[in-house]
Amino acid sequence: AQSVTQLGSHVSVSEGALVLLRCNYSSSVPPYLFWYVQYPNQGLQLLLKYTTGATLVKGINGFEAEFKKSETSFHLTKPSAHMSDAAEYFCAVSGTGTYKYIFGTGTRLKVLA
Amino acid sequence: SAVISQKPSRDICQRGTSLTIQCQVDSQVTMMFWYRQQPGQSLTLIATANQGSEATYESGFVIDKFPISRPNLTFSTLTVSNMSPEDSSIYLCSVVVGGETQYFGPGTRLLVL
Numbered sequence: 001a002q003s004v005t006q007l008g009s010h011v012s013v014s015e016g017a018l019v020l021l022r023c024n025y026s027s028s029v030p031p032y033l034f035w036y037v038q039y040p041n042q043g044l045q046l047l048l049k050y051t052t053g054a055t056l057v058k059g060i061n062g063f064e065a066e067f068k069k070s071e072t073s074f075h076l077t078k079p080s081a082h083m084s085d086a087a088e089y090f091c092a093v094s095g096t097g098t099y100k101y102i103f104g105t106g107t108r109l110k111v112l113a
Numbered sequence: 114s115a116v117i118s119q120k121p122s123r124d125i126c127q128r129g130t131s132l133t134i135q136c137q138v139d140s141q142v143t144m145m146f147w148y149r150q151q152p153g154q155s156l157t158l159i160a161t162a163n164q165g166s167e168a169t170y171e172s173g174f175v176i177d178k179f180p181i182s183r184p185n186l187t188f189s190t191l192t193v194s195n196m197s198p199e200d201s202s203i204y205l206c207s208v209v210v211g212g213e214t215q216y217f218g219p220g221t222r223l224l225v226l
Contacts, residue, residue, distance in 0.1 A: 043205055044205070045217075105154070
């Protein structure tokens with residue numbers, strides 16, 4: 001069985017500050033992990049993904065995430081927040097051999113001027 | 114990746130009626146999914162749209178309420194039948210490209226009065 005927990009349904013940061021969005025997962029098989037962003041009135045856009053190999057994954061728009069097996073975490077970070085980063089962020093997990101995703105409940109990021 | 118379009122982008126419907134949502138992909142894909150995103154919530158998988166056979170529904174979703182067609186590898190429809198206000202949601206289709214990554218359409222925003 002797989003599950004995803006996103007800590008913090010709402011996160012506020014100042015423009016230029018570090019963005020940290022938390023994601024913990026559980027999986028009975030080696031996980032594939034994903035971060036998606038949803039801007040208002042839009043669909044989901046893939047930010048980055050971890051499947052195998054390097055545990056530090058870089059994505060679009062300056063975001064990156066690190067897969068930490070010992071902590072079962074895949075937190076999303078960005079060194080400096082921009083106003084355009086305001087959106088909803090979803091973490092998702094799937095497992096080797098399955099295409100189905102389990103999504104977290106989402107974190108709404110607010111960027112303060 | 115893949116370019117995915119959905120029609121309609123949004124609609125307002127009366128209770129008791131049905132709405133058919135179309136999903137078109139710019140390339141042939143094997144795996145296609147339909148999701149529901151209720152207001153302020155995460156994504157829930159409705160079903161896997163199988164080409165040439167009946168869709169595979171997740172727990173809590175039934176064919177009579179959400180009939181799905183998949184006539185070929187680039188197109189699918191989801192019908193929301195006998196609608197009630199509780200069906201007001203965003204409905205999204207997604208496809209698997211590159212082995213394990215899902216790409217999402219822009220969504221159909223449905224309001225049932």
